[in-house]
Amino acid sequence: MATHDESMQDLHEDDAPLTVPDSGDAGEGGKLKMIVQLVKKCLGVKDIAAMRLSLPASLLEPIPNLEFSHYLDRPDIFAAINDYDDAFDRMLAVIRFTATKDLKYIRGKVCKPYNSVLGEHFRTHWDVPPVVHPSDSDEPPVAQILVTAPTPSGLAPPEPTHGNPSDTASIKSSKSGRSSKSFMSGLTPKSPSTAATSPQQLADGDISAQISQLNLGESTDDKLRVVYLTEQISHHPPISAYYAACPARSVEMLGIDQISAKVSGTTLKVAPGSFNKGMFVNITGGHGEGERYQVTHPVASVNGILRGSFYITVSDTTIITCTGGRHGQKFRTIIEYKEESWLGKPHFLLEGVIHTVYEGETQHEEWTRVKHVPHSRIAAVFDGSWRGLIRWKRVGLGSYPAATSSASSSPNPSHIALPSASNRSYGAASKADLTGPSAEYSTLIDLSTLWVVPKQVRPLEKQLPTESRKLWEGVTSNLLKKEYSEATKEKVSIEQRQRDEAAERKKKGISFVPRYFEEDISSGVPTLTEEGRKAIEEELQERDDEDLEQTEVKTPRA
Secondary structure (H helix, E strand, O other): OOOHHHHHHHHOOOOEEOOOOOOOOOHHHHHHHHHHHHHHHOOOOOOHOOOOEEEOOHHHHEEEHHOOOOOOOHHHHHHHHOOOOOHHHHHHHHHHHHOOOOOOOOOOOOOOOOOOOOEEEEEEEEEEEEOOEEEEOOOOEEEEOOOOOOOOOOOOOOOOOOOOOOOOOEEOOOOOOOOOHHHHOOOOOOOOOOOOOOEEEEOOOOOOHHHHHEEEEOOOOEEEEEEEEEEEEEEOOOEEEEEEHHHHHEEEEEEEEEEEEEEEEEEEEEOOOOOOOOEEEEEOHHOOOOOOEEEEEEEEEEEEEOOOEEEEEEEEEEEEEEEOOOOOOOOOOOOOEEOOOOOOOOOOOOEEEEEEOOOOOOOOOOOOOOHHHHHHHHEEEEEEEOOOEEEEEOOOOOHOOOHHHHOOOOOOOOOOOOOOOOHHHHHHHHHHHHOOOOOOOOOEEEEEEEEOOOEEEEOHHHHOOEEEHOOOHEEEHHHHHEEEEEEHHHHHHHHHEEEEHHHHHHOOOOOOOOOOOOOOOOOOOEEOHHHHHHHHHHHHHHHHHHHHOOOOEEEEEO
């Protein structure tokens, strides 16, 4: 944890948690009664996420929070960020990745995983074929895995589902220099073999055979390995740190996860906590070497609580800021999620702009909405649904490589005439004011064609006692058997053990020290410890072909 508050994770560990009594009815009616009781107890609470809350196991889905809550539902889209030699195209790639980071909430149901305990950690990897890039750079890349609806028994289809790129499509070269100045430069990815266990399936599905078939007939040398590690570094307030990397593409992602939540009417609003500064995507080599993209989180709302029919809406904004890399012009993106009407069905709409930023200036920090951005700074606009199709088009010459390079050192290049009514210094009332009838839209990404890629996790016998699946094994197995009383007993036992450990630390006058991440997280950017770097290296070297007799792990769709 942050050094200025080293004991924060031990606060209130010995206080009695807020509990919701088990109704004894495991059906939907019984669950709804318990949810209503919970909502009543949370009314007026400033931050539910900071509360000590113990729920009956029957309200939980059989999956640990650290396993469920990650941003790599499409690791192939993440790995493609640095495939482009132009800075504008890399920004488009980051927007695509941002659009896919929570695909689980589009493809799956809203659920409550287990609360993480202090010191719990989770690690996993994905082996995915790289996306294919069409010859027209304005068109989106073509995903080669899980681009059609999976079977009802799980997320992975029974047969390989690879795209068939047209004759005009070609793989962009990614063999440029990979000189890296970060930890990732020392990572050595290993060619994967057959897939290991994946948890991402419905409770009544057998994904083991499906995941095996997912890789049949493929050249394993062509796959990209993406690795992920996360650790719960504070319990009160709940905070976790995470790190992901695709060394073959010189891309890494890291950040701090902390949320703030409160009940507003019949809606649960979830916003980033004070330590959560967003996701940080670093490019450590190749085309965009030295670039860092900070991607902030919007506000999400869980609706339909009293009806027991949950769905998520998103509001506020996401801002993507690029820093570092080559000198000169940079790009910044504002994604504005449209407020839903009180009446009628939600539409899940968004709109956004990509605008230029010049070295040394700070005025753009005040631009937090589409309408704030001056016309002369806008390079492209986009709109659509964050659950479906998002389209985009260029507006200014700043989005073209030639214009970018020639104007890289001047915030007001006089030799470039932007295609707007005038070079007004004020912003547009909406995105519609920026585009003429002759402009043509291209697809930025179509989320309706993408499905969550199952993760690959080492078998339980290889895991440490504090790894999520191993730690919660008793709870998970009982939930899957619908032995809710036994699952609750196992859950209470884990929670009590955490309280006992906290009391022992307090008695000895010591504070918890994370194993895989450094304590200081005040910047919002975590740092791997030596143990963390070792765990990442081990995950990169993990050979899945040693685990041909796969363990069936049945968890909900994530």
